[in-house]
Amino acid sequence: DVSDINCLRSIKDSLDDPHDRFKSTWNFNNNTEGFICLFKGVECWHGDENKILSINLSSMGLRGQFPRDINNCSLSGLTGLDLSNNELSGPIPSNISHMLPYLTSLKLSSNKFSAEIPVNLANCTFLNVLYLDHNQLIGQIPPELGFLARMKIFTVSDNLLYGPVPYFQNAFSSDSFTNNPGLCGKPLDPCESGSKPMDSFKNGFVVGYVIFSVSVITIFISYCVPWTQGKKKSEVPWQIMLNLILQGKNKRKQSQQVKEMPSVELLHEESKETSILVKLVSRLSYTEISEATNNFNEENIIGIGQMGTIYKAVLPNGWLLAVKRLHDTYLFDEHFITELKTLGRLRHENLVPLLGFCIQSKERLLVYKYMSKGSLCDWLHPEEGGARIMEWPLRVKIAIGAARGLVWLHQRCNFHVIHLDISSKCILLDENFVPKLSNFGEAMLLKSYSIDSTESFSINSEFWESSFAKEDVYCFGILLLELITREDPRSMTTYSDTSNETLNNWVTHLSTSSNFYSIVDKSLMGQGFDQEIFQFLKVALDCVQPYPDQRPTMLQLYKKLAAIGKRHGLSTDSEVLTHHGETSTLRRDECNEDEIIEV
Numbered sequence: 001d002v003s004d005i006n007c008l009r010s011i012k013d014s015l016d017d018p019h020d021r022f023k024s025t026w027n028f029n030n031n032t033e034g035f036i037c038l039f040k041g042v043e044c045w046h047g048d049e050n051k052i053l054s055i056n057l058s059s060m061g062l063r064g065q066f067p068r069d070i071n072n073c074s075l076s077g078l079t080g081l082d083l084s085n086n087e088l089s090g091p092i093p094s095n096i097s098h099m100l101p102y103l104t105s106l107k108l109s110s111n112k113f114s115a116e117i118p119v120n121l122a123n124c125t126f127l128n129v130l131y132l133d134h135n136q137l138i139g140q141i142p143p144e145l146g147f148l149a150r151m152k153i154f155t156v157s158d159n160l161l162y163g164p165v166p167y168f169q170n171a172f173s174s175d176s177f178t179n180n181p182g183l184c185g186k187p188l189d190p191c192e193s194g195s196k197p198m199d200s201f202k203n204g205f206v207v208g209y210v211i212f213s214v215s216v217i218t219i220f221i222s223y224c225v226p227w228t229q230g231k232k233k234s235e236v237p238w239q240i241m242l243n244l245i246l247q248g249k250n251k252r253k254q255s256q257q258v259k260e261m262p263s264v265e266l267l268h269e270e271s272k273e274t275s276i277l278v279k280l281v282s283r284l285s286y287t288e289i290s291e292a293t294n295n296f297n298e299e300n301i302i303g304i305g306q307m308g309t310i311y312k313a314v315l316p317n318g319w320l321l322a323v324k325r326l327h328d329t330y331l332f333d334e335h336f337i338t339e340l341k342t343l344g345r346l347r348h349e350n351l352v353p354l355l356g357f358c359i360q361s362k363e364r365l366l367v368y369k370y371m372s373k374g375s376l377c378d379w380l381h382p383e384e385g386g387a388r389i390m391e392w393p394l395r396v397k398i399a400i401g402a403a404r405g406l407v408w409l410h411q412r413c414n415f416h417v418i419h420l421d422i423s424s425k426c427i428l429l430d431e432n433f434v435p436k437l438s439n440f441g442e443a444m445l446l447k448s449y450s451i452d453s454t455e456s457f458s459i460n461s462e463f464w465e466s467s468f469a470k471e472d473v474y475c476f477g478i479l480l481l482e483l484i485t486r487e488d489p490r491s492m493t494t495y496s497d498t499s500n501e502t503l504n505n506w507v508t509h510l511s512t513s514s515n516f517y518s519i520v521d522k523s524l525m526g527q528g529f530d531q532e533i534f535q536f537l538k539v540a541l542d543c544v545q546p547y548p549d550q551r552p553t554m555l556q557l558y559k560k561l562a563a564i565g566k567r568h569g570l571s572t573d574s575e576v577l578t579h580h581g582e583t584s585t586l587r588r589d590e591c592n593e594d595e596i597i598e599v
């Protein structure tokens, strides 16, 4: 049958067979009936007829994606396909039932298949055996698979699945579902009330949010990964998944990584140091990023910072990203690495998610989630002619959220992060105006505990407390003043060589100003918030005290702001307040392995 021969041709073309385990036996220079039945892994209905019954290409070290043109095989009724124990990646085709309608056995175990299990599999109504275990499949098991009445063997263990196990007519043992981050329900532990997506709106929202976050990443992977080289191709999904989903389950030895960090001089495309960065953040394809930004088209520029130009990137499916393209490789390599080694491994609701990076010859790219409302600076100081209303409650929300992010950075277990560049420019706002700290290019990463005082990163916590962290507190104070006065502290430093002095003069002027009303943003006055604004001002002035030990810690500051913000329905953060206590550092045994890590 010609179609079966073409089917095999397309499979041969689409799979990468680096060890030549099957391709050399698939010789098409033969026209005798039944010649394909002698191909390795091919079984025919009858040995003298070119009609394929099943294909078994397991354990051959094959690479590539699920063979897309396999649908030619459907005419004769291919019933078995075994691609298990290879290195295949990418999604399982969403139209698999059209490709292989007569499948009775599908074995895809131990590969790197990602994305969701296609619902369409439920239309392969003859399926008896379905092995999808040991892959990187995400999302829920489509409940429709439960309708496959003939299914005798089914396993999805060791994937990234979550949500309820569907009801199957043939009950499968728990082994079929183990080692997934969030599967529940028979035969596993019962789902907590709410883990079924439809139980309530709230829970539906939570599941939806997870799906949304994972989908963004997955889609990004599926568009960007196929163009990356060699082994990297298969590593990317794991990096992202580990960062975003399994953080608690699969924590890295962060303190060790502090020591392993690459130095600037050694950073180039294929260096070992670059591969260390790959352990932290996904390495992405230059071609894909370039395409998503319309070849770094001027029209895609959304901002120009000191370190680089920010482009809006649109993936083919419409998802939005922000790409920072560094201006000068040599000057900014250090910032580049610092951003990756700090922000790259942190996930928190008040930090902008850094999704990936790219190093290609002189290009250095950082890829972030797109924050649709831009930076706080853009809102407080719009371009000439633009007027942006910022009500007081919104400013309170932003201040508290940003403080929350900073407390989290200062109080982390394992290592602390000091931002050292806090300003309204580094606070990005998502579509709900949730503030997200960005620009970690100058951040400092410090080990929380000096287990071994000879280690270069060990540092006396008292010294750390009084100098570095209080630097962030000072900058946060300036930020609060900016929120209250709507004056741009940068404008005070731009034209002056003695910038700090000018800034200090401004602060002194504000703190000594006898007339509170003269310094507050006029648009805020008389709205019923005057007393609150005054309380904020007092907190801000505490932060900008000349001596670091006179300033509050970030935690104390956060608590004060949160107490003021209560009136606006902004709940205090129990994780930060009760779990981390009053002190600036925690004893190691107080460290909770599951620190707040939010997508």
Ligand SMILES: Nc1ncnc2c1ncn2[C@@H]1O[C@H](COP(=O)(O)OP(=O)(O)OP(=O)(O)O)[C@@H](O)[C@H]1O
Pocket (backbone or CB within 6 Å): 302, 303, 304, 305, 306, 307, 308, 309, 310, 322, 324, 352, 368, 369, 370, 371, 372, 374, 375, 377, 378, 425, 426, 428, 438, 439
């Ligand atoms: N993830 C993002 N999503 C949406 N817009 C962003 C994002 N990151 C940056 N921007 C926009 O690009 C602008 C420039 O950002 P960028 O971080 O490069 O410069 P900056 O804040 O001026 O800092 P610096 O000068 O220190 O590099 C921001 O003000 C913001 O409007």
